[in-house]
Amino acid sequence: MSDSILTPIANPSVLTPGSGSVVADIIVVGGGNAGLCAAICAAEKGASVLLIERAPITYRGGNSRHTRNFRCGHDAPLGMLVDAYEEEEFYNDLLLVTKGNTDESLARHVIANSAESYHWMSKQGVYFQPSLSGTLSLSRTNAFFLGGGKALVNAYYQRCEDLGVRVMYDTTVLDMHIEDGQCDGVLIDCNGQQEYLRANAFVITSGGFESNKEWLVEAWGEAAKNFLIRGTPYNRGEVLKQLLKHGADSVGDPTQCHAVAIDGRAPEYDGGIVTRLDCVPFSVVLNSEGNRFYDEGEDVWPKRYAIWGRLVAAQPNQIGYSIIDHKSSDLFMPSVFPAVQCDSLSELIEQLGLPLESSLAAIEAFNKACVDGDFRPTELDGLATHGLTPPKTNWARPIDTPPFYGYSLRPGVTFTYLGVNVDITARVTFKGAESKNIWAAGEIVAGNILGEGYLAGFGMTIGTVFGRIAGNQAAEHV
Amino acid sequence: MDALQVTRRLSMSDVTVDVSQEEAERQLTVCNSCRYCEGYCNAFKALTRYRSFDKPTVSHLANLCHNCRGCYYACQYTEPHEFRINIPALLANVRAQNWEQHIKPLWLSRTMQASVWPYVLLTMVFVILFSVGAGVSWASSVPFYQSISHNTLISIFLPLFLLPWIAVFFGLKSYWKSVGGSRLTRHDLSFAFSSAATMKQLNGGQGQGCNYEAGDRYSNYRRWAHQATMYGFLFCFISTSLGTVYHYLFDLPAPYALFSLPKLFGVVGGLMLSVGTAALIYLKNRADTALGAAGRVAGEYAFVVLLFLVSTTGLLLYWSQGTVFASSWLIVHLALIATFFVSIPYSKMVHGFFRIAALCREAQIQRLS
Numbered sequence A: 001m002s003d004s005i006l007t008p009i010a011n012p013s014v015l016t017p018g019s020g021s022v023v024a025d026i027i028v029v030g031g032g033n034a035g036l037c038a039a040i041c042a043a044e045k046g047a048s049v050l051l052i053e054r055a056p057i058t059y060r061g062g063n064s065r066h067t068r069n070f071r072c073g074h075d076a077p078l079g080m081l082v083d084a085y086e087e088e089e090f091y092n093d094l095l096l097v098t099k100g101n102t103d104e105s106l107a108r109h110v111i112a113n114s115a116e117s118y119h120w121m122s123k124q125g126v127y128f129q130p131s132l133s134g135t136l137s138l139s140r141t142n143a144f145f146l147g148g149g150k151a152l153v154n155a156y157y158q159r160c161e162d163l164g165v166r167v168m169y170d171t172t173v174l175d176m177h178i179e180d181g182q183c184d185g186v187l188i189d190c191n192g193q194q195e196y197l198r199a200n201a202f203v204i205t206s207g208g209f210e211s212n213k214e215w216l217v218e219a220w221g222e223a224a225k226n227f228l229i230r231g232t233p234y235n236r237g238e239v240l241k242q243l244l245k246h247g248a249d250s251v252g253d254p255t256q257c258h259a260v261a262i263d264g265r266a267p268e269y270d271g272g273i274v275t276r277l278d279c280v281p282f283s284v285v286l287n288s289e290g291n292r293f294y295d296e297g298e299d300v301w302p303k304r305y306a307i308w309g310r311l312v313a314a315q316p317n318q319i320g321y322s323i324i325d326h327k328s329s330d331l332f333m334p335s336v337f338p339a340v341q342c343d344s345l346s347e348l349i350e351q352l353g354l355p356l357e358s359s360l361a362a363i364e365a366f367n368k369a370c371v372d373g374d375f376r377p378t379e380l381d382g383l384a385t386h387g388l389t390p391p392k393t394n395w396a397r398p399i400d401t402p403p404f405y406g407y408s409l410r411p412g413v414t415f416t417y418l419g420v421n422v423d424i425t426a427r428v429t430f431k432g433a434e435s436k437n438i439w440a441a442g443e444i445v446a447g448n449i450l451g452e453g454y455l456a457g458f459g460m461t462i463g464t465v466f467g468r469i470a471g472n473q474a475a476e477h478v
Numbered sequence B: 001m002d003a004l005q006v007t008r009r010l011s012m013s014d015v016t017v018d019v020s021q022e023e024a025e026r027q028l029t030v031c032n033s034c035r036y037c038e039g040y041c042n043a044f045k046a047l048t049r050y051r052s053f054d055k056p057t058v059s060h061l062a063n064l065c066h067n068c069r070g071c072y073y074a075c076q077y078t079e080p081h082e083f084r085i086n087i088p089a090l091l092a093n094v095r096a097q098n099w100e101q102h103i104k105p106l107w108l109s110r111t112m113q114a115s116v117w118p119y120v121l122l123t124m125v126f127v128i129l130f131s132v133g134a135g136v137s138w139a140s141s142v143p144f145y146q147s148i149s150h151n152t153l154i155s156i157f158l159p160l161f162l163l164p165w166i167a168v169f170f171g172l173k174s175y176w177k178s179v180g181g182s183r184l185t186r187h188d189l190s191f192a193f194s195s196a197a198t199m200k201q202l203n204g205g206q207g208q209g210c211n212y213e214a215g216d217r218y219s220n221y222r223r224w225a226h227q228a229t230m231y232g233f234l235f236c237f238i239s240t241s242l243g244t245v246y247h248y249l250f251d252l253p254a255p256y257a258l259f260s261l262p263k264l265f266g267v268v269g270g271l272m273l274s275v276g277t278a279a280l281i282y283l284k285n286r287a288d289t290a291l292g293a294a295g296r297v298a299g300e301y302a303f304v305v306l307l308f309l310v311s312t313t314g315l316l317l318y319w320s321q322g323t324v325f326a327s328s329w330l331i332v333h334l335a336l337i338a339t340f341f342v343s344i345p346y347s348k349m350v351h352g353f354f355r356i357a358a359l360c361r362e363a364q365i366q367r368l369s
Helices: A033-044 A062-066 A087-098 A104-112 A114-123 A149-163 A213-220 A222-226 A238-245 A305-313 A345-351 A356-369 A458-477 B021-034 B042-047 B055-064 B087-102 B106-114 B117-133 B150-178 B186-198 B221-249 B261-286 B297-319 B326-343 B350-368
Strands: A022-029 A049-052 A069-071 A142-145 A166-168 A171-179 A182-190 A193-204 A257-263 A284-287 A320-325 A340-342 A404-416 A427-430 A433-440 B004-006
Touching: A022 A033, A022 A458, A033 A049, A033 A062, A033 A149, A033 A193, A033 A458, A049 A149, A062 A149, A062 A458, A069 A114, A069 A458, A087 A104, A104 A114, A104 A458, A114 A458, A142 A149, A149 A166, A171 A238, A182 A433, A193 A458, A213 A222, A213 A257, A213 A404, A257 A305, A284 A356, A305 A320, A305 A404, A340 A345, A345 A356, A345 A404, A433 A458, B021 B042, B021 B055, B021 B087, B042 B055, B042 B350, B055 B087, B055 B150, B055 B350, B087 B106, B087 B150, B087 B350, B106 B117, B106 B297, B117 B297, B117 B326, B150 B326, B150 B350, B186 B350, B221 B261, B221 B297, B261 B297, B297 B326
Parallel strands: A022 A049, A022 A193, A049 A166, A193 A433
Antiparallel strands: A069 A142, A166 B004, A171 A182, A182 A193, A257 A404, A284 A320, A320 A404, A340 A404, A427 A433
């Protein structure tokens, strides 16, 4: 697009309403799933849209890049989805993970609109595939994107291109000019160049603050320095901070983040799906002092990986060590980093850098507490330890068959709960009153529905349903 | 302001190339822990069977891969991500190494896979052979079989026809042994040929096509161009075979009327081959070379251009019958065909044979597991 639509201002640090030029009907801040859905819907209604994406083109799409499916309700088989997943069951699953900490009307609205979203997504060029090998349990509830989230993001950017949506990559929103819940414009930085951009409506889809380590430390304390961030390094929460500073109502616990236990050798940011480690239920987990600290076999891993993020975060140095023996080495999805492998336990413990005496004692005590029984790796088999604290209540088999394998575990942050309050039309509220021209969707509003916990694939459902609402509503406004 | 840009296609220019066995294992292990691309092709489905990737397994996966590139554009771990995943390039390199290593002699395979000049040189040699050696005149409207006797043709083409197949046969045998193949059954062959006949694996899993000339957008053009090329080639082959049968069995020497089987197959096949190869050249020129085999681009172009010239000169020869250009086109056409025969085992042409072998092996593995 031509350069002339942007008028540089003399002193960008001073935001003067009305001083810049109106660059589009709608500015969408954040080019992940929700922002893209909003931009597409708004452009389909004839609005001119400018999409601001913080990441460079290769990393565009926020955390949607790393997703693989969306949770979708349906009364009968739908596309790749089998059987039925009705609204009541869906809503009950949500109540279970959030312990009731949700906004029922918003939640039901998302659930009720999820099936229609499946069709809408297909129309935009998103393809679905049968649930991936090893995820059969999700074939009824979650629709998998062919190629995963980045393929979905690509399809949406192509659709945006076809609809004439302009996209600015490598662009950060530094400040927003908001008065009485009305936004006049945003101050942006693009590769060191600053501009003030005005529009008639704004859709904020910029995610949470999970990649902002300083903010995480503020919320969690020093331990957060040892956290790994599973997703994009670009979710730094600048826009969230701006909205809250200007009086937007907040939702969600500001001190909490959702963290799962992942391979301790994962990159600090952006490791994504492959850093998962599914061996914990078949292992003994020690902390860096060589002690066990929780029941490794409490439940199947998909139901426990989230609490293990917090468990490991509470250990010294925020690290744990999962140890298995040869018997269990093929029972879980292959890991991306090879295990530390030794023929004797003491050698393995040394290589993992654990204290020898306490670690060996912990494993010996565990082995002695194991009893004979029927081991069934794919279900709760009740094969529990006897007289051990903490116990291991399923899949408890002695660690005694070389070679032995060890993996380190660290908390991997997936998202933060703090966000802005929205009503059912995705409008942000300021001190209880609807904003005149600001809508929000995606992770930044997820806290309205996910007060705590997480339901696999539900973030994408929230993003799609609310992203579309926000885009449509904003387009009607301009 | 240069940052304000319309959405543009992803272009990956500086992608690192490392084709060691360690690198193959590293990348495939990342894929195996992710599996998002399972729905694109059977190479990815096959990948999930393994927990580790030894050399035969890597070769097997490589020869199942059609370089549709869907997995690259969908990948969250491509450069600049530190995992540096580029499966299309990795497997393309392994494939090229396989062909060169199994089809003897190595130096000839290497040279013809990588460069243009052997094709040019061979064509020149054959032009001289036909014009000087066989005495075909450059400007004459004398009909085909009066320019060059059938027996001369046979004496030149019979060894050219047989020797390459011997090289292909022993190459495939060596490959088959290296991937642990067992005795073939009819089921294995029918699985392999039906899959190849429909080019199922370039449909992207759901008919949306592959990611080739249009970057991250799906497209079916390459599949169509390839099918036109493959079936065009087969039609030309059928035409020549029918000609041989007519000649020897029915004592009906060429030329044939337009509405005869050899002519119909020949003209239709020639047109398909010309259009298909022209389209492949056009598409190839628009696709990202960083997602193909490193250092083989010139050889790949040489081969597809050769096919284009073979079919186009064949058509020109047909249309120039009765004019003084007929004999020039005859010399050039015959020289190109001879070059093509020599190049069968040593050019990109071998990919088809290795693909069929890999599909047979895949059918066996699926059957036995």
